[in-house]
Amino acid sequence: MASSPMLNISIFALFVLITLVVVYRVGATGTAADFFAADGRFSGPQNGVALSGDFLSAASFLGIAGAIAVHGYDGFLYSIGFLVAWLVNLLLIAELLRNTGRFTMGDVLSYRMRQRPVRAASAVSTLMISFVYMIAQMAGAGGLVALLLDVHSGSGQALVIAGVGAVMVVYVLVGGMKGTTWVQIIKAAMLMLCVVLLTLFLLGKYGYSLSSLMEHAAANNPLGERILAPGAEYGESEVTKLDFVSLSLALVLGVAGLPHVLMRFYTVPNAVQARRSVIWATCAMSVFYVCTLVIGYGAGAANDTDTILSAPGAENSAAPLLAYQIGGTVLLGIVAAVAFATILAVVAGLTLTASASFAHDFYANVIRRGRTDPAAEVRVARWTAVGVGAASILGGILVNGQNVAFLVALAFAFAASANLSTLLYTLFWRRFNTRGTLWGIYGGLGTCLVLVLFSPVVSGAPDSVFPGVDFAWFPLSNPGLVSIPASFLCGFVGTLFGGRPDEERSDEMEVRSLTGIGST
Template sequence: MTGHHQALALLLFGVFVVITLAITTWVSRDRHGSAEEFYAGGRLFSPMENGFAIAGDYTSAASLLGVTGLIALFGYDGLLYVVGFLVAWLVVLFCVAELVRNCGRFTLADVVVARMRERPVRIAAGTSSVTVSVLYLVAQMVGAGSLVALLLGDTSEAARAWTVIGVGALMVIYVSLGGMRATTWIQIVKAVLLLGGTIALTVLVLLRFHGNIDALLRTAAERSGHGQAFLAPGLKYGGGWASRVDFISLGLALVLGTAGLPHILSRFYTVPTARAARRSVVWSVGLIGGFYLMAIVLGFGAAAVLGPDAVRESNSAGNTAVPLLARNLGGGADSTGGTVLFAVVAAIAFATILAVVAGITLAASASVAHDLYPSLRRRRVAPRSEVAVARIAAVAVGVVAITLGLLARDLNAAFLVGLAFAVSASANLPVLMYSLFWRGFTTRGAVWAVYGGLVPALGLVLLSPVVSGSPDSLFPAVDFQYFPLENPGIVSVPLGFLAGWLGTVTSAEPPDEAKHAETEVRSLTGAGAV
C-alpha cells in the first residue's frame, strides 16, 4: 500500500479508538464504583441491546479473519467452524441462559456455589475461567498482529509485537475505566459496524458473480488447485484416522464450548430478568446466524477472487483473506476504491478485536477479583476493594495474553479459539450442567469436574502437534508430541464429566437436598434471583 493509503486506514483506526475511548470516559464518569455496576453494568440493558452485545462479544477475530481464511484455504472443511459456532447457541438457549441468570450473580462460580462449599469451588472455577479467557485472548492478539502487519506492509516480528502490545494496553484501559457498561456499548457499536461491513462485502461478492452462487463455488474450486475436492469433506481433516477423529473432536468442542465461556455467561447478568436473558439469546442467534451465512460467502469469495495461493502468500494461516478480498473488490491495491474498502474492513476488524478483548478481559478480571482473591485470602472483600482488585487483574491478564500472543503469532485465529472452546467444554461445562441438573452433585464432584477436564485438556494440547513436532508448531525445533490430535475435546470433555461423577460417588459428604431444592426452584422460576 502507498503512503496515503496507509494513512487513510490508520485514520479510520484512530477514529474508532477515539470514539470507544470517549464512550469509556463518558461511562466512567457516571459510575458509583459498586461491584454490580462494574461487573454487570447495573443490570439495565434491554434484551435487544444485550443481544447485539452478545453478538459483538462472540463474533471475534476468529470469526471475521480466521473462519473466512480457513474456508478460503480448505473449502468445505472450513465450514465446520461455522456450523459448530452457530449450533452451540442451541445449547446456550435451552440449557444455560435462563438458569444461569437466575442462579448466578457475576461469574460461573456463583452458579455452582449456590449448593456447595464455597472456597474450593470458587478456586477451581475461577482458575478454569481465567485459563479459558487467556486462551481466547491469544487468538485475538494473533488476529491483531496479522491485520496491522498487512496494513502497514511491515511483516517484521517487531511490528507485530508492538501491535499486540498496543491492543493489550487499550483493552486494559477499556476494562479498568469503564467496566461492563462501557464494554457493552463498545460491543454494540462493533456489532453494528461488523454486520454492516459484512453485508456490504457479501453484496459485492455476489455482484461479482451476478448473484450466481453456483458460479462462485465452481470458480473457487477451480482456483483452489484441488478441483471438486475443495467442495467436499476431507481436504483438511481427511488424511488418516487421526485427522478424522480430530474433525469430530473439534466439532464437539465448538458445539459444547460456548455454554462454558466466561465472557458469554457474564452477559446474562447484565439484563434485569431471566426472560430478558432468554430473549437476548434469541436476538444474538439471529444476528450471529446471519453473520456466519455471510462469512461462508466471503470465504468462498476469497478463494474465487484471490485464490488460496495469494491468501497464503500474505498470511500462511489465512488470517488476512477478508481484508485482501475487500481491496480487490474495491478496484485493487492501487485504486482509491480498493484502498477505502480495505481501510474500512481493516478498521472494522480492528474494532472487532478491541471489543472482544475488552469483554474477555473483564470476565477474566471478574473471576480473579470475585472468585480467586477472596477465596485465597480466606476472607470477604468489600465491593470497592473487589473492583480495585479487578482493575489490577485486568493488567495482569493483559500481560499474560500479550506474552502468549507473541508466541502463537503464526497460528490461525479460529484454530486458537477452537482450543479455548475445548478447555471450556472440558472444564466449565461439566460442572455447570451437573450443578444445574444433578440432585446428588457434591463439592468434591464439582472440584474434580473442573480439574478433571482442565488438566487433561491443557496437558494434551502441550503434547500435541500444536506445540511441537511439526513445522507449524509453536516450537518446531523440538519434538515432545505424544498425542496425535490438535484438538483434545474428544478425550478431555468426557474426562471432565467422568471426573465429576467419580468425585461425587466417592464423596463422604452427603448432598444437601434442601439447597438443591432451593436452587432448582430459583433456577426455574427466578424466585430469589439477584
C-alpha cells in the first residue's frame, strides 16, 4: 500500500492543533470541581455525545472492523456486547451514581463505609482498569502509525506511541474535564461522520445489497461462508465456546464498572441529565455499531485475509486498508486522523480518571485524611497524569500488535470483576459493609489478574504477549466467566463476616440516591 506519510501527518497534526486550541480556550480553572467534573455544566445531549466519544475507542473502530473482516460474525459479537452493556448503566447505575457521588466512584463506595480503606481500594481498582484500557489504545496507535508511515521497526513504533502519550497528557494538564469533554465531542462527531459515509459508499458499491457485500467478503476469506454465521472463531471446541460466554459476560457487565464512563455522570447538573446522557450515547453508538458490520465485511471484501494479517498492525489495519482501497491516500489520511482522534480522546479521558481517583480518593482522603485543599488535589492530579501517561506508554509498547478489541475486552473483565459487584451491592443492599466492599474489590481484581497472567493471553499461544514461553494453566482468554461471579461471592461472604453497617448513613444514602437531595 503506497501511503503518503506527509499527507497523513499533516491531517493528524491539523486535528491535534485544533483540539489543543479548543482545550486551551476552555482550559480548567484551579478548582477541583472544574478540573474533575467541569462544574457539572454540560447538558445531557452534550455529555451523551462525549460519552460516546469516550467509549468508542480504537477497539471499536480498528479492532472490531478487523475482527469482522477476519473472523466474520464472531467479530460482530464485540459490537453487540458493547452496545447491550449500556442498558445496565441506563437502568441501574446512572441516576443513583450521579445523586450519590461527587467526583469519583470512590465517593459512592465509601459513602456509608469506612472512608480510608474503601477509597484506597477504589483508587487501586481505577488505576488498574485504566492502565489495561490505555495500553490497548496505545497498541492501536502503534499499529496504525506503522501502517501509515510504513514504520516496521519496534523503536519507530515506540516513538509514535510515546508521542501519542505526550499529547494526551497535555490535554489533561491544560483542559481538565472540560477540555477533555470538548475533545471527545469533536472526535465523536468526526468518527460518526466517517463511519456513516464509509458505510453508505460501501453499500452503494454493492448495489445497496448487504448480501452481495457479505458474499464478496466470504469469497476473500479462507473460512468461506463460515464467516456469515456464528462459530468461525468461538465454535471450534468446548473451550472456545466457554471463552465466548466469558467474553460476553465481560462485555455486557463491564461498562457499568468502567471508571472513566462512570466519572462522566458527574459532568451534568442532575440525575435527569445523567439518564439523558446514557440515552443519547446509546443512540449514537447504535448507529456506529451497525456501521461496523458493513465496514468490517467491506474491509474483508476489499482485501483478502492474508493482505490484512500481513499489514503492519494486522487485524487493526483492516479499516485503514479499506479507506485506501476506496479513496486512496486522501481518504486514508482522513480515516487515520479519525482513528488517532479516537485514541487521543479516549486515553485523555482515562488519564484524567486515573489521576482524579488517585488525587481525590488516595491522596486527599487516605494520605491526608480529608485535610487538604482543592488546589493541592488538582496539583497532585496533574503530576499523577504524567506518571500514568508514562506507564501507559511502556505498556502500549509491550503489547503492540495485539488486537485492540481483544485487549479492551480484558479491561472490561477487570471492570466487571472489581467494580460492578461492589457498586450494585452498595446501591441496593443495605446490609453491605466495609469488609464486603474490600473483599469484593480485591477478590474480583485479584482473581481476574491471576487468571489473565496464567492464560493464553500472556503465554503459551502464537499470539500471546510472550509466545516463546508457556506457563498458562487457565484455558480461557477472557476470565470473566470465573472472576465476575467470584467478585460477587467475595463481596457477599465478606459482608456476612463483617459488622453491621451504619443504619443512619444507609438511610441518608438511600434518600440521596433516589431524590438527589444534597447532591448539588
